[in-house]
C-alpha cells in the first residue's frame with residue numbers, strides 16, 4: 001500500500017488542485033520546482049543548518065516516567081514544544097522560506113488562526129529580510145493579542161479577515177485572494193498539510209523531520225526504531241503527518257490521530273472532521289469537509305484555536321478511509337484535564353491542541369512493554385489565559 005502522493009497530486013481519491021484559473025501559474029511553478037529545490041544538496045545543507053542552529057533541533061525524545069507509570073506503558077514525548085517559537089510550525093516555515101528565495105519571491109503571505117503559524121512565518125521573514133503579510137480573522141486578532149504583537153515586532157503586517165466567522169477559514173480565503181492579485185512576486189506559505197497540490201506533500205516533507213529523528217532516537221534509547229503506537233493531534237494535520245511520515249510503511253506501528261470533539265461530536269460545536277465530514281473541496285483540495293446537505297462549510301468549534309478547522313489534509317483523508325491510521329476525538333473538557341495532568345506529572349505545560357493527543361492515552365489499553373510516542377506539538381504559554389479561565393487559577 002502506498003500512502004504518498006501520486007504524479008497527479010492525489011492520495012487515492014483525495015487531493016488535487018481545485019483552484020481558480022488565476023492561480024494556475026503560481027501553482028504550476030511550485031509543482032514543477034519544489035522537489036528539485038528540496039532535493040538539491042545546497043538546499044538541504046541550509047535547511048539542516050537552520051533547523052539545528054536556529055530552531056534548536058533535534059528536538060529531544062523524552063521518556064515521561066510518571067506519565068508512563070500512570071498509564072502502564074513506556075510513553076515518550078517528542079518535544080516539538082522546545083523548538084524556537086514554541087511549536088512544530090517552524091519546521092515548515094523554514095523550509096518554505098528557502099523555497100520562496102529560490103523562486104525569487106520578495107513578498108510572503110500567510111494565513112493564521114491562533115497566530116502560531118503567523119508567528120512562525122513572521123520569524124523566517126525577519127530572518128531573511130522579506131516582506132511579510134499575515135491574514136488573520138478579526139475575531140482571532142481579538143483573542144490572540146500576544147501573537148499579534150509578536151508578528152508586529154518582527155516586522156509583519158497583520159491584516160484582519162472580516163468575512164464569514166472571521167476566523168481561520170476566512171483568513172485562508174483572504175490569503176488565496178491576495179495571491180491571485182499578486183501572481184508574480186509573492187509566495188504563499190501555507191501552514192498545514194492542506195491546500196492545492198503540491199502543498200500537502202511539501203509541508204509533510206518539511207514536517208517529516210519529526211519522525212525521522214524519532215526513529216534514530218528510539219533506536220538509541222530502546223534498541224528498536226519503531227514503537228507500538230504513535231499519537232498526534234490533528235487540526236489540518238501537519239504535526240501528525242510529520243510524526244507519522246517515516247512510520248507509514250511500518251504497518252505494525254499503530255498510528256492514532258486525535259481530532260477535537262469540542263463540546264461533543266453531537267453538540268453542533270465540534271471539529272471532528274472524519275466523524276462529521278463528507279467528501280468535498282475546501283481551500284483547493286478534495287478531502288473530508290464538515291458541510292451542510294447542500295455543501296456549505298459548517299463552522300467548526302474547539303477550545304483550541306489550532307484544531308478549529310472544518311477540514312483535514314487530503315493525505316489524512318486517505319489514511320482514514322484506507323484505515324492505515326485510526327481517527328478518534330477528544331472533547332474540550334477531556335483535553336483541559338490532560339493538559340493539567342501533564343503539567344502536574346511531568347512539569348511540562350502543553351498547548352491545548354497537544355493536550356487532545358495526551359487525553360487519548362486514558363482511553364487506550366496497553367500491554368506493559370508497549371512503547372508509545374506522543375507528538376508534543378507545542379507549548380502551553382499561548383494558552384495560559386484559557387487554562388486560567390477554565391480552572392479558575
Ligand SMILES: *Cc1c(COP(=O)(O)O)cnc(C)c1O
Nearest residue numbers: 192235236237238239306353378
Ligand atoms: C497549529 C497547531 C496544531 C494544529 O495544526 P496541525 O497542522 O494539525 O499540526 C497543533 N498543535 C499546535 C501546538 C499548533 O500550534
